[in-house]
Amino acid sequence: MSQTKEYTFQDVAEHNTKKDCFLVVHDKVYDCSKFIDEHPPVLPSGGEEVILDVAGQDASEAFEDVGHSDEARETLDELLVGTLKRAPGDPAPKAAPAAKTANSGNADSTGLGIGLYGIVLIGGVLGYFGYQYLQTQQKQQSA
Ligand code: HEM
Numbered sequence: 001m002s003q004t005k006e007y008t009f010q011d012v013a014e015h016n017t018k019k020d021c022f023l024v025v026h027d028k029v030y031d032c033s034k035f036i037d038e039h040p041p042v043l044p045s046g047g048e049e050v051i052l053d054v055a056g057q058d059a060s061e062a063f064e065d066v067g068h069s070d071e072a073r074e075t076l077d078e079l080l081v082g083t084l085k086r087a088p089g090d091p092a093p094k095a096a097p098a099a100k101t102a103n104s105g106n107a108d109s110t111g112l113g114i115g116l117y118g119i120v121l122i123g124g125v126l127g128y129f130g131y132q133y134l135q136t137q138q139k140q141q142s143a
Pocket residue numbers: 030032035039040041042043050051054059062063066067068069070071072073075076079
């Protein structure tokens with residue numbers, strides 16, 4: 001089978017059974033039909049279940065989340081049948097939420113920035129009144 005064949009998302013989605021199982025990882029299309037029985041058991045659902053869960057879909061996130069070994073990636077290479085030709089309206093790559101997480105991380109750090117600014121401001125105000133208080137005390141003592 002040619003490894004440069006292009007599949008649309010609809011093409012891939014048709015291969016969603018145990019005997020005929022395609023999945024997409026990082027815009028590459030893999031035929032897992034032969035491998036599905038060989039996947040190591042995953043509790044509680046089982047090895048083939050995890051693959052069937054993402055059959056005919058973009059499995060990039062599921063695959064990466066597990067932290068598969070280099071050996072697993074080599075196995076994946078052997079199953080390559082082509083590349084994904086994305087079209088407008090296709091489901092977004094599953095890896096996209098990672099970018100969102102990065103953004104919310106930025107938002108968090110902005111929040112922390114404002115928080116720190118507040119602390120510095122309160123520190124300044126307290127320092128000012130503390131200084132005033134000491135001045136008054138000193139004046140009272142010298143009077
Ligand atoms: C064709 C795609 C896949 C291949 C070639 C593959 C291959 C492997 C291999 C070789 C292992 C053994 C550990 C390692 O070497 O990293 C493994 C473990 C595992 N895989 Fe996959 N995998 C695939 C897809 C998936 C998907 C889509 C999931 C979904 C979550 C998944 C979940 C897991 C889990 C949870 C383990 C750990 C099992 C354990 O040791 O407890 N895999 N996989």
